[in-house]
Amino acid sequence: MPGTLQMPVDDPHSAVTPGYRRDLGLRLLPLAWVVIVSVATPLSADGPPRRGWSSDLLAHIDAWPHAEQDAVVTVTPQGLRVEVPAGRAYAIAAASHLALPPQSGRLRVRVAELGNGGKWFIRLYGELRQPGMHRTVGVAQDETDSGERIFYLDPRLVTLPDVPLQLQLGVEGPPGAFAVFRDVTFLPAEPRANRQPRQHFPPGQVDIAAVELMPNLPEPFELIDWRAKAQAYDRFVFNLRATGRFLPLLWLDDAHLNLDRLTFGLPSYVGSPDQRAGVVNSQEGINCMGAVLGATLAGIDKSRQEHDYVAMCEAYFNTRNGLNLVLNRQHAATGGSFWYELFPHIVFYALADRYRSHPRLAEIMRITADRWQEACGDLADEHDIPSFDHTSFDFSTRRPVDNGQWREPDAAAAVAWLQYAAWQEFGESKYLAAAEGCLQDLQRSSDNPYYEILLPFGALTAARMNAELGRSYDVDCLLNWCFGISDCRGGWGVMLGNWGGYDCDGLLGSIDNRCGYAFAMNTFVQAGALVPLARYDTRYARALGKWMLNVANSARLFYPGALPPGHATSEDWDGDPQHVIAYEGLRYAWQGKSPCATGDPQALNWGPKTDLGLYGSSFVGMLGALVQPTNDPRILQLDCLVTDFFRPAAYPTYLCYNPYQAGRSFDVRVSATPCDGARGQGGDS
Numbered sequence: 214m215p216g217t218l219q220m221p222v223d224d225p226h227s228a229v230t231p232g233y234r235r236d237l238g239l240r241l242l243p244l245a246w247v248v249i250v251s252v253a254t255p256l257s258a259d260g261p262p263r264r265g266w267s268s269d270l271l272a273h274i275d276a277w278p279h280a281e282q283d284a285v286v287t288v289t290p291q292g293l294r295v296e297v298p299a300g301r302a303y304a305i306a307a308a309s310h311l312a313l314p315p316q317s318g319r320l321r322v323r324v325a326e327l328g329n330g331g332k333w334f335i336r337l338y339g340e341l342r343q344p345g346m347h348r349t350v351g352v353a354q355d356e357t358d359s360g361e362r363i364f365y366l367d368p369r370l371v372t373l374p375d376v377p378l379q380l381q382l383g384v385e386g387p388p389g390a391f392a393v394f395r396d397v398t399f400l401p402a403e404p405r406a407n408r409q410p411r412q413h414f415p416p417g418q419v420d421i422a423a424v425e426l427m428p429n430l431p432e433p434f435e436l437i438d439w440r441a442k443a444q445a446y447d448r449f450v451f452n453l454r455a456t457g458r459f460l461p462l463l464w465l466d467d468a469h470l471n472l473d474r475l476t477f478g479l480p481s482y483v484g485s486p487d488q489r490a491g492v493v494n495s496q497e498g499i500n501c502m503g504a505v506l507g508a509t510l511a512g513i514d515k516s517r518q519e520h521d522y523v524a525m526c527e528a529y530f531n532t533r534n535g536l537n538l539v540l541n542r543q544h545a546a547t548g549g550s551f552w553y554e555l556f557p558h559i560v561f562y563a564l565a566d567r568y569r570s571h572p573r574l575a576e577i578m579r580i581t582a583d584r585w586q587e588a589c590g591d592l593a594d595e596h597d598i599p600s601f602d603h604t605s606f607d608f609s610t611r612r613p614v615d616n617g618q619w620r621e622p623d624a625a626a627a628v629a630w631l632q633y634a635a636w637q638e639f640g641e642s643k644y645l646a647a648a649e650g651c652l653q654d655l656q657r658s659s660d661n662p663y664y665e666i667l668l669p670f671g672a673l674t675a676a677r678m679n680a681e682l683g684r685s686y687d688v689d690c691l692l693n694w695c696f697g698i699s700d701c702r703g704g705w706g707v708m709l710g711n712w713g714g715y716d717c718d719g720l721l722g723s724i725d726n727r728c729g730y731a732f733a734m735n736t737f738v739q740a741g742a743l744v745p746l747a748r749y750d751t752r753y754a755r756a757l758g759k760w761m762l763n764v765a766n767s768a769r770l771f772y773p774g775a776l777p778p779g780h781a782t783s784e785d786w787d788g789d790p791q792h793v794i795a796y797e798g799l800r801y802a803w804q805g806k807s808p809c810a811t812g813d814p815q816a817l818n819w820g821p822k823t824d825l826g827l828y829g830s831s832f833v834g835m836l837g838a839l840v841q842p843t844n845d846p847r848i849l850q851l852d853c854l855v856t857d858f859f860r861p862a863a864y865p866t867y868l869c870y871n872p873y874q875a876g877r878s879f880d881v882r883v884s885a886t887p888c889d890g891a892r893g894q895g896g897d898s
Contacts, residue, residue, distance in 0.1 A: 263312040263377045268396045270308055279307035279379070285391075291325040292395035295333075295384050305383040307338075313378060318366050318402020320352055323395040324359040331390030332357055335364075335397070339378040341371050342698065350704065350725040355385070355816070358805055365710050365728045365801060368402070368426065369698055405711060407432050412874060419689060421756040423696035426709050429759070429872040431716035431766045436846050439765070442772075443511035443837030446793040446830055450479060450504060451518070457788040459484045462827065465520075466528075468493045470543040476528040477520065479504055479831075482814055483786060483794060484822030498529035498541045498557040500828040503734075506560055507834025509567050510741075510855060516568060523568050529557060530577045536608055537580055548607035548614040551624035552665040558585075559627060559670060562634050566858040575638065582635035582644060584608065585628050589647045597646075598653045601625040602662075620701050622662035625654040626671020626691075633674050637859040648674065652686050660700035666735050669695050669742035673749075677860075680749035688750055695743065696760070698724060707739075707760075712799075713780075713807030715770060719763035722798060729801035733771045733829030740764055741835035745857035747868045758870025761851055765840045771795035771810060771829070781810040783823035795833065797826030845879040847872055 270276040271293040277286050284304030285296035297304045324333060335353040340346060350370050356362065371378070384392040407428040455461040462483070466476045470493070478496030487495045505515045505522050516523040528543050536546075539561040541553045558581055565574035591611050592599035601624040603613035629651035636644035655662065655671055662668065672695055675686035699705035704725030709718050712729065720731030721739050740761065747754040769775050773792040778784065781796065782803070797812030812824030841850040853866040865884050871877050 261310050263310050266308075266311045266313055266380065266399060268398050271394055271397065276308050277306040279309055281305035281307065281381075281383075284383075289393060292323075292393045293382065294391055294393045295382055296391040297331070297384060297386055297388050299388045301388065303383060303385040305336075305381050307379050307381045309379045310377040311380055313371070313374070314399045315374065316401050317371075317399040318368065319400040320364045320366060321361065321396065321398045321400055322353065322364065323361045323397075324356075324392055325395040326393040327357070327359045327384075327391070329386065329390040331384045331386040331392050333392035333394075334381075334383045334385065336381040336383070337371065337378055338381060340373055340376045341378070342369070342373065343700075344373065344376070346700075348703070351727060352725075354727045362802075362805075363400070365712070366402075367704075367709055367724050367729070369423070369706075369709070370704065370725055403711070405716075407716070415755055417752060418755045419752040421692055421696050421753065421760070423693075423707050423709065424756045424760045427718040427759060427763050428716055429874075430847060431718060431763050433715065434766050434847065435769060436765060436840075436842060436849075437769050438842075439833065439840045440511055440837040442793060443507055443834040444513060445791055446833055447504070447508040447511070447513055449789065449791065449793050450827060450831075451508075451522070453519075455788075458786065459822070460788050466493075466496070468543070470494065470528065471530060471532045472525075472528050474525075475520070476525040476543070477501065477522060479827055480821075481826065481828040482797070482812070482821035482823060483783075483788070483825040483827065484814075486820060486822075494542050494544050496542075497828060498526075498539070498543075499553075499560065499734075500831050502526045502529060502557065502560045502564065503828065503831035506563050506567075507831050507837070509564070509834065510838035511834040512838075516571065523564060523571055524573070526561065526564060527573055527577065529561065530581075538584055538608065539577065539581055547609070548605045551601065551603075551605050551621035551627070552667055554605060555624055555627040555631070556666060558631055559667075562631060563856075563858045565638075566634075578635065579639060582631060582639075585631055586635075586643055586647045589628065589632075589650055593650065598650050598657070599625070599628075599647075601628070601651070601654055602658075619664070621664040621667075622658060622701060623655070623664050623668040623671065625651040625662075626669070626674070627667040629655070629674045630670035633677065634859040648678070649684075652678070655691065656687055661694045661697055662701055663694055663697075663699040663705055664702050665705075666738050669739050673742050673746050673857075676746045676749040688746075688753075692743075692746075692753060695739065710801070712801045715767070715776075715808055716763065717767045717770065717799065717801075717808060719760050720767055720799065727801060727803075730798055731771075731800075732798045733768070733795045733826065734832055735829075736764060736768055736771075737829065737832035737835045740839060741832070741856040744839050744851050744868065745853050745860075747851075748853045748857065748863070748866055754868055755870060758849070758851065758868050759872065761840070761868075762847065762849060762870060762872055765836065765849060768836065770799050770808060773810070773825075776808065776810060780806045780808065781824075782812070782815045783825055786823050786825065789825070793830070794825045794827060795830040796824050797829055798824075841867075841882070843869070843879045843881050845877060848877060848879045850881045 274288045282301045282304050283298045286306040287294045295306045333356045337350040341348045352364050382394050407430045450462045453461050464478045466478050479501050481497050481500050529539050531540050539558045541557050565578045589599040602622045604616045605614040607614050629648045632644045632648035672691035676688045678684040696707045706724050708720045708731050721735040722731035747757050772795050796810035800809045803809035803811050814821035815824050838855040843850050851868040
């Protein structure tokens with residue numbers, strides 16, 4: 214029978230409850246957790262004195278001495294006019310040495326006129342977060358309407374209030390395109406009623422700075438059935454007999470690039486012309502293997518369907534070209550981008566862990582682990598610590614690649630995870646040594662190395678090694694990097710804020726891209742990587758639980774039907790009446806709608822006919838596996854084991870977080886299979 218158990222927040226081991234399937238009533242203390250088993254004009258404080266920003270400066274031409282691309286800047290009765298000159302594609306007017314009003318949290322812009330095909334934008338430039346490090350924040354971009362707009366400013370983007378900044382007002386378009394800025398006013402942040410100051414501080418818990426800025430009770434709140442969503446997605450996209458525009462999505466591939474048998478393909482977006490036609494080597498491994506893994510985590514055996522889709526994933530082991538690596542295409546090269554070359558390995562290794570009946574997966578895992586272990590040696594310094602502060606690694610030349618445009622240093626996190634998984638699986642000390650070297654590479658960085666999706670796997674690996682091997686890696690630094698703002702990729706990080714009346718906190722993407730552009734794939738995968746961390750370092754259980762409550766709520770906005778009509782870009786496609794395919798991303802605003810479910814294809818016009826992205830939707834099974842409801846919709850039961858790959862045997866372990874200001878009783882559901890009948894309740898987590 215259900216019972217009530219008072220859960221003391223200072224006892225991380227008090228709630229592992231092995232036994233038969235039943236409802237277990239728990240009492241959780243308030244706000245507590247429990248683990249149940251651009252313009253390059255340097256600015257300096259030494260320059261001219263700062264002046265406070267005022268919209269009146271739009272009427273003074275001498276306030277805008279820094280012009281980019283020979284901008285034609287004039288003052289008119291309507292405001293400051295910025296025009297693209299002949300032979301150029303954009304123009305910027307810049308006012309420097311500005312002091313923003315204190316507590317600025319929003320920017321109100323009034324554009325009096327926009328003409329000749331122009332799109333206006335606004336940026337901030339200067340030492341925004343670190344002394345000596347000049348950065349650009351894109352507040353508004355590709356705006357095509359005149360009138361009034363208000364933009365949200367993430368509080369983490371500008372954290373040095375005493376350093377002068379530069380305001381850039383610009384227009385893109387053909388020569389003669391122009392915009393007239395009538396008013397630009399910095400406003401205080403809107404208070405968020407559901408972000409009440411914390412009154413309870415559970416002993417032993419450590420905050421994650423960004424999570425503390427998220428609401429305790431996100432609104433409007435709606436918890437969808439993520440497991441059912443993942444299972445419905447699997448049924449829809451793997452249906453060869455689906456009919457309609459752009460359907461079926463699945464095709465069978467008999468190209469035999471790496472295997473002498475049939476494989477399969479899925480498009481990365483609905484309406485991808487080459488992929489829908491089954492063009493050889495057009496399908497992406499991240500998407501296809503991700504769909505198999507996502508379904509697996511949601512409880513579907515993908516090896517026992519109409520086809521053995523698990524065995525088909527072996528096709529991404531590139532043997533024909535001699536690389537012997539799991540890559541994003543069945544025929545691919547290395548040296549282009551670390552994350553595209555490492556994330557397919559992570560997904561493949563996860564499949565190897567879940568499908569022990571397929572020994573070839575383990576064989577491929579060992580071969581590729583050897584390849585990356587050798588690469589660590591090629592990248593190592595005199596102290597045997599590899600450096601991943603590069604764009605990629607070319608396995609043909611055995612040398613790092615630097616393209617001069619970006620770096621992906623969090624590759625060290627992915628290789629650490631792969632090598633630690635290989636050590637757990639095969640027991641060879643060389644893998645453990647490589648994992649340690651990779652984590653040491655991460656730890657010696659003074660900058661946030663987050664590039665795309667790899668860093669959370671390093672945080673998990675560090676926590677595991679601390680718990681299992683007695684190491685002392687700085688998990689706090691790694692976690693705060695995962696939730697902070699990247700130093701190697703502009704404003705990459707975890708979202709904060711209410712977008713158009715919807716709390717969108719916790720999603721992952723580009724913070725400063727038009728005030729926020731979150732991506733489904735990155736959000737789902739970071740959740741899968743970090744929830745297990747609470748098992749190994751219970752100090753972060755409360756923070757991770759709070760974050761996941763926000764994610765489980767806001768991630769529904771990626772899906773068609775979650776927002777009012779007009780707040781999505783591909784509403785004309787009616788082939789998915791159950792709304793199981795998510796949009797690639799969610800923007801703070803797009804074409805005057807906030808928020809807006811959208812993606813890159815329509816905005817950039819580069820091929821696919823919709824912004825509905827399978828490559829992100831394929832990982833919804835991670836949320837489907839992690840998030841289980843209790844009888845209180847705002848107290849989640851998070852499964853800490855289901856995405857923790859290559860782990861030793863463990864009791865069923867769940868994390869529950871109470872977001873309320875008062876204690877709550879709730880019911881959780883435990884396994885129908887006895888874990889250890891002799892021990893009864895209170896087993897060690």
